[in-house]
Amino acid sequence: MNARTLLQALRIGFAIACLCALQCAQAGPAILRPEGAVTLIRATTVFKVDAPIALERGDLLATDAQGSAQIEDGDGTIVALGADTRIAIDAAPHGDALxxxxxxxxxxxxxxxxxxxxxxxxxxxxxxxRDGAAVLHASRDASALFIETGGMTLALPDQADARQPLDGEHYAEREAGKPLDVRTRPAPSFIAAMPLPFRDPLASVAAPTKAKLTAPAQGRPATYADLADWLAAPLPIRRTFVARFRPLAQGEPFRSHVRQNLRNLPEWRRVLCPPPAMPRRRAVSPVQAQSTEVES
Incomplete structure (x- = not known):
């Protein structure tokens, strides 16, 4: 490699390093900016949050009947939460998930x-x-969304192979056990119930000078009532709950509540009723094995 080629390679490497450093600096933690009190369940503890904090994977969030919130990520993603909304920060095989x-x-x-x-x-x-803007509403039995701009790929949880791409100005809804319904205009009931601020484009909220980026110092242990809907939710994140909340099941009344609802929480049966330990097999020494063979 001559000097000119080496210099060019160094310049390219330096440019790539600068780009990577810039992306890492931009892609900081997702920040929750509450408007009113937001309930945060982190690990097994419940907090009341009323100031900006950095979110972590696994956080469960709930706004109250009069509140709202906004989540902003370093990659340019903004998620606005309406009143009475419960959402989890999850992880996907490729990228982030909610x-x-x-x-x-x-x-x-x-x-x-x-x-x-x-x-x-x-x-x-x-x-x-991947890019664009969309409004979503969900309950246990139905979901609906309207794509304002960009495009989305839709899939049914019970039909993983059925994927349907949709571009902007499309509306889709589905009730449990029914096929996907796609239209070019939102249903009137969807428009009527949608929070009024969602009619406007989302904008980043100016960061306060002193953001409280950690959870409050004081919290309380999560109760079964705090987690009941999450534990029984037909969502992929449910698979992480047994390992996460197992310590709560060691005490009362959480353990009794889980036992009363085992029909809807079958994955907890092994926690409450672990299988008996397998008897330990006696080790046979080589001398005993050889003696047995000679006697036979």
């Missing part, structure tokens, strides 16, 4: 730095958004 248990959210992804898609899981409909 698990929407109930309520309303609006998502906007406008920056080219969002290289990985964002997955949104609901009880009856799964969606993947």
């Amino acid at each position: 698990a929407l248990l109930s309520g309303w959210i609006k998502i906007a992804r406008t920056h080219a730095t969002a290289t990985e898609p964002l997955s949104i899981d609901t009880a009856t409909l799964d969606a993947t958004l």
Whole structure:
């Protein structure tokens, strides 16, 4: 390699390093910016959050009847939460994921730095958004979404192989056990119930000078009532709950509540009723084995 080629290679390497450093600096943690109090369940502890904090994988969030919130990521993703909305910060094989248990959210992804898609899981409909804006509503028995701009790929949780791409200005809804219904206009009931702020484009909220980026110091242990709907939710994130909340099942009254609901929580049976330990087999020494063979 001559000097000119070496110099060119160094310049390219330096440029790539700068680009990687820039992306890493931009893609910081997702920040929750509450409007009113938001309930946060982190690990097995419940907090009341009323100031910006950095979110972590596995966080369960709930807005109250009069509140709202906005999540902003370093890659240009904005997620607005309406009132009475419960959502989880999940992880997907490729990119980030949200698990929407109930309520309303609006998502906007406008920056080219969002290289990985964002997955949104609901009880009856799964969606993947790479760029654009969309409004989603979910309950345990139905889901609906309207794509304002960009495009999404939709899939049914019980039919993983059935995927349908949709571009902007399309509406889709699905009730549990029924096929996907796709239209070019939102249903009137969807428009009527949609939070009024969701009619406008999402905008980033200016960061406060002193953001509280950690959870409050004081919290309380999660109760069964805090987790009941999540534990029984038909969402992929449910598979992580036994390992996560097992310590709560060691005490009362959480253990009794789980026992009373084992029909809907079959995965907890091994926690409450672990199988008996297998008897230990006696080790046979080589001398004993050889003696047995000679006697025979």
